[in-house]
Amino acid sequence: MGIVAMLGYTYDWMDFKLTRTSLMGFKLTRTTSLIDVLNFGAIGDGIADDSQAFLKAWNATCGSTSNGPSMIIPGNKTFLVKQPVRFEGPCKSSSINVQVWGDIKAPDMMNFGDINSHTWLVFSNVDGLIVSGTGQIDGTGKSWWDSCPTALTFNRCNNLQLSGLRHVDSANNHISITNCAIVTISNIHITAPETSPNTDGIDISNSNRIVIHDSYIGTGDDCIAMINGCKYINITGVNCGPGHGISIGSLGKNGSRATVEELHVKNCTFNGTQNGARIKTWQGGSGYAKIISFVDIILIETSNPILIDQYYCPHNTCKDQTSAVGISNVSFTGFRGTTNTIDAIQLSCSKNVPCTDIELNQINIMPASDMKPGTILQSTCINAHGTSNTSNNPKVNCLL
Numbered sequence: 001m002g003i004v005a006m007l008g009y010t011y012d013w014m015d016f017k018l019t020r021t022s023l024m025g026f027k028l029t030r031t032t033s034l035i036d037v038l039n040f041g042a043i044g045d046g047i048a049d050d051s052q053a054f055l056k057a058w059n060a061t062c063g064s065t066s067n068g069p070s071m072i073i074p075g076n077k078t079f080l081v082k083q084p085v086r087f088e089g090p091c092k093s094s095s096i097n098v099q100v101w102g103d104i105k106a107p108d109m110m111n112f113g114d115i116n117s118h119t120w121l122v123f124s125n126v127d128g129l130i131v132s133g134t135g136q137i138d139g140t141g142k143s144w145w146d147s148c149p150t151a152l153t154f155n156r157c158n159n160l161q162l163s164g165l166r167h168v169d170s171a172n173n174h175i176s177i178t179n180c181a182i183v184t185i186s187n188i189h190i191t192a193p194e195t196s197p198n199t200d201g202i203d204i205s206n207s208n209r210i211v212i213h214d215s216y217i218g219t220g221d222d223c224i225a226m227i228n229g230c231k232y233i234n235i236t237g238v239n240c241g242p243g244h245g246i247s248i249g250s251l252g253k254n255g256s257r258a259t260v261e262e263l264h265v266k267n268c269t270f271n272g273t274q275n276g277a278r279i280k281t282w283q284g285g286s287g288y289a290k291i292i293s294f295v296d297i298i299l300i301e302t303s304n305p306i307l308i309d310q311y312y313c314p315h316n317t318c319k320d321q322t323s324a325v326g327i328s329n330v331s332f333t334g335f336r337g338t339t340n341t342i343d344a345i346q347l348s349c350s351k352n353v354p355c356t357d358i359e360l361n362q363i364n365i366m367p368a369s370d371m372k373p374g375t376i377l378q379s380t381c382i383n384a385h386g387t388s389n390t391s392n393n394p395k396v397n398c399l400l
Helices: 049-063
Strands: 007-010 017-021 025-029 034-036 045-049 070-073 078-080 085-088 095-099 103-105 119-124 129-132 136-138 150-155 160-163 166-168 177-179 182-186 188-190 204-205 207-216 222-225 231-240 246-251 255-272 277-281 286-300 308-311 325-341 343-348 357-365 378-382 385-389
Touching: 034 049, 049 070, 049 085, 049 095, 177 182, 204 207, 222 231, 231 246, 246 255, 246 286, 277 286, 277 325, 308 325, 308 357, 343 357
Parallel strands: 034 070, 045 078, 070 095, 078 103, 085 119, 095 129, 103 136, 119 150, 129 160, 136 166, 150 177, 160 182, 166 188, 177 204, 182 207, 188 207, 204 222, 207 231, 222 246, 231 255, 246 277, 255 286, 277 308, 286 325, 308 343, 325 357, 343 378, 357 385
Antiparallel strands: 007 017, 017 025
């Protein structure tokens, strides 16, 4: 007798129906569906285009009335997806599973079905979505860099869970979360070369109640970027590097209004990153960035460990403007480790909209071993107001 039968279950592999009669005599029925992309024409040899097979399998999954149907992308295969694919909802079940055990690979730029598309794989309007597995999403970025699209996008997906996958070499952002609520991202691994342009690990916009934990992100741009409309985001246990650090912004580009609040980063490591904890806003914008904390941060040869920049201008041709996104109630606590830049702390705020309620506590940043012996680190401060503990190293005299 098999294990399933011993537990009192009967099953039908066509629809994977599980029925169990409890010892008390009550009959509990749970039905689910396992929908394998191979059964919808996918080949998985890395040569044939599996785009349409993925869409057919998704339509069957999304249209299933069973409890928590699962779209299966089996292991030990590479599925080439040459077209932009949109996995659209809403779905009939309140919970949808996508199990990625094999690899999903993008074509090179010359063989992509829609060169003008800004996205490759998109889940849209799917609530209760769970994407998990040990497979890999390969954006084949080398042929794309300086172009687009984003590899994996979630739009209007509430109660989303993403875990376990490996993400490599996206053409642009690896993962974008937009217009979502209640999202958990865990145990993912994102990599791209340090020199690859705009390959952010995770970008979040217009979303709230997001948790990201226990993951590795090493790319050519921000490990995580929190952009306009972000609220109640908690990031813990992320190892970032290489990359541009964990950033809030940029905010307020082209005079736009931006609002972010309740963003918290804790127990993270920046290893060889261009920046550590960064808030960046353009001149001319409006709105606010408030109630922000970076706590218990380890620095390993991190450039610009603590950086607030209300004059963000990556192209050095920006017009001098007086309005700005207001920055307030920001705390940096428990930073320890090394930097390879003299200006370890930079608080560069607007004259007309200065930064307020900035707090620095338990800061101990030391020069990296390859810096000149006797190097004394310093802080720079413009139009910033708040407090800094006298034991901080380096001292932030403008906040004392």
